[in-house]
Amino acid sequence: MLIGFPIDVKCFQSSFSNDKNNNSNQKIIEIALLSISNGKIADEIERRMRKLKMVNAELFPEFLSLEAYCTDLAINGSTVDNLNGIQLRSPLGNRYTHIIPIYLSEAHFQRSENHLKTLISVICCGIDGSEKSDYHPSMFVKVYPALMNKQIVSLLKCQTYDSEMLLTAFANLLRTYRYVCSKDQSVQEINDKHVKEFCGNEKHRTKEWTNDLGELLFKMSTIDQSKFPGYTFENMASKKIFYEEFFARQIFWVDKYWKQKRVYNFFKQFHDASTKLKSLNVAETDEKIKVELQDQCCKLLNQFFEASQISLRLLLFNIESLRTFVTPEFDANLDSNYGLLNKDRIQAFRKSMEEIKGLTKLSQFFQRSSCPIQSSEAAFRLIMKAVIDAQRFRYCSQLI
Numbered sequence: 001m002l003i004g005f006p007i008d009v010k011c012f013q014s015s016f017s018n019d020k021n022n023n024s025n026q027k028i029i030e031i032a033l034l035s036i037s038n039g040k041i042a043d044e045i046e047r048r049m050r051k052l053k054m055v056n057a058e059l060f061p062e063f064l065s066l067e068a069y070c071t072d073l074a075i076n077g078s079t080v081d082n083l084n085g086i087q088l089r090s091p092l093g094n095r096y097t098h099i100i101p102i103y104l105s106e107a108h109f110q111r112s113e114n115h116l117k118t119l120i121s122v123i124c125c126g127i128d129g130s131e132k133s134d135y136h137p138s139m140f141v142k143v144y145p146a147l148m149n150k151q152i153v154s155l156l157k158c159q160t161y162d163s164e165m166l167l168t169a170f171a172n173l174l175r176t177y178r179y180v181c182s183k184d185q186s187v188q189e190i191n192d193k194h195v196k197e198f199c200g201n202e203k204h205r206t207k208e209w210t211n212d213l214g215e216l217l218f219k220m221s222t223i224d225q226s227k228f229p230g231y232t233f234e235n236m237a238s239k240k241i242f243y244e245e246f247f248a249r250q251i252f253w254v255d256k257y258w259k260q261k262r263v264y265n266f267f268k269q270f271h272d273a274s275t276k277l278k279s280l281n282v283a284e285t286d287e288k289i290k291v292e293l294q295d296q297c298c299k300l301l302n303q304f305f306e307a308s309q310i311s312l313r314l315l316l317f318n319i320e321s322l323r324t325f326v327t328p329e330f331d332a333n334l335d336s337n338y339g340l341l342n343k344d345r346i347q348a349f350r351k352s353m354e355e356i357k358g359l360t361k362l363s364q365f366f367q368r369s370s371c372p373i374q375s376s377e378a379a380f381r382l383i384m385k386a387v388i389d390a391q392r393f394r395y396c397s398q399l400i
Contacts, residue, residue: 002066002112003104003339005169006088006096007147008058009123046190049124049138057123059147060094061154061169063339066112069099080115098122100147103176104339137186141194144177145215152214152317155353156310163353164346171325172339174218178331181222188224195223195231198245199238205245206393213246214318221326233322236372243371246315247386250308252396257307266303267387267399273297274380297376304383305362312365316356319369324349 070080072088087095098119101112117135124139151170158166181188197204198216210216220233220242231238251267258266273296280293305312324345333342359365366373373379390396 002101002108002115003063004066004099004101004112005172006060006062006064006069006090006094007098007100008060008094008096009098009119010057046136046138049136049142057143057147059100059150059169059173060090060092060096061151061165062090062092062094064090064099066099066101066115101176102172102339103179105335109176109179137184138190140177140180140184140187141190141219144173144180145218146212148173148177148218149212149214149318152321153314155317155321156314163350164341167321167346167349168339168341170321171330171334171341174221174325175331175334175339177218178222188222191219192223192228192231195220196228199231199241205241207249207395210245213242213249214314216242217318217322221322233319239370240372243369243382244385244389247382248389248393248395250304250311251387251390251399253311254304254307255396255399258303270300270304270380270383270387271400273300274384277377277380294376297380301362301376301379301383302360305360305365309359312362313356313359316359316365316368317353320349320352320356324352 066080068091069088073079073086076086076088078086087097090096099115100119101109101116103109117140120139120143121135123143148170151166151173155163155166155170181191194210194216198210204210217233220231220238223231225232229235233239233242255266258264273293276293277297280290334340356368359368362379365371366379373382387399391398
């Protein structure tokens with residue numbers, strides 16, 4: 001029996017196009033893919049896939065058999081070969097159009113591999129994707145991390161009783177992704193390329209090229225460490241680069257948050273406090289002045305947390321999920337339990353979820369994330385660099 005998750009596939013939207021018409025976006029991709037198939041553009045397909053942003057593909061965290069899917073299709077007068085996205089209803093009442101297979105064993109995956117490749121082509125190129133263009137490994141590298149990221153976003157919103165199947169869905173998607181990377185050299189190479197380019201070249205760190213840092217984290221967790229040990233998230237240099245880009249992406253939203261509260265000079269206050277910190281002579285400065293400055297700095301840092309707390313908590317969920325699941329024994333344990341998670345592991349993650357949701361200070365975020373920030377001065381340096389980078393990358397207008 002082939003097992004997967006029901007998924008409502010509608011479209012991918014291109015982040016490199018401002019056209020709101022999804023069909024136009026798909027047509028652009030189809031034309032590019034056709035020209036590639038004729039050998040006109042060497043790496044265009046991988047570049048196009050990398051710049052896609054998923055907006056309308058929702059995976060439901062409930063197991064579904066391919067047999068049940070085919071039965072539902074037959075009842076509605078269709079077959080598995082018809083990719084037009086007929087709306088079906090899952091056993092839990094969710095409206096879905098397709099089933100996305102997962103890895104349970106090598107034999108199980110091999111039986112579902114052709115269906116998976118066809119589906120991924122449909123997700124990337126529309127319902128005619130499999131006719132207009134063949135599956136390409138870059139499509140897999142785009143789709144699975146994006147679906148994993150959506151499960152983590154759902155975890156942030158969910159109640160505790162909903163978390164078990166969301167975690168199970170995430171774990172199985174991650175297991176499938178890691179398996180395919182290990183077995184398909186072309187998928188592994190594209191995964192590793194994205195991580196290497198992000199860590200090695202500033203132009204590949206920006207939103208234009210790496211549009212989602214959550215997806216990048218999952219790619220970093222799957223990189224071939226025997227070849228590229230310096231590009232994992234545990235590597236301090238890579239971690240520093242990641243956090244610098246992450247905070248640069250927060251600046252626009254933090255500024256917008258405080259402007260909505262009629263605070264129009266938030267980062268000017270940051271800049272002034274940072275300047276005072278740099279010029280502070282600890283030995284000569286009056287104790288009262290030092291305390292006042294320290295209080296001001298703590299207030300500004302916590303106001304930054306207030307404005308960006310959803311993104312900060314989401315990142316912590318991403319990091320915690322990898323700490324929980326990317327372990328030496330994880331794959332074997334999941335396989336031996338037919339895709340189900342150990343209850344102790346689920347409880348441990350739930351405890352972490354509650355702790356993360358309870359954070360109220362930026363210093364708590366740094367401690368929880370193992371970000372190498374040990375003082376207010378270091379936090380101010382990080383955020384002021386983020387402001388400069390955000391302005392330089394045109395994430396925001398001139399703030400200071």
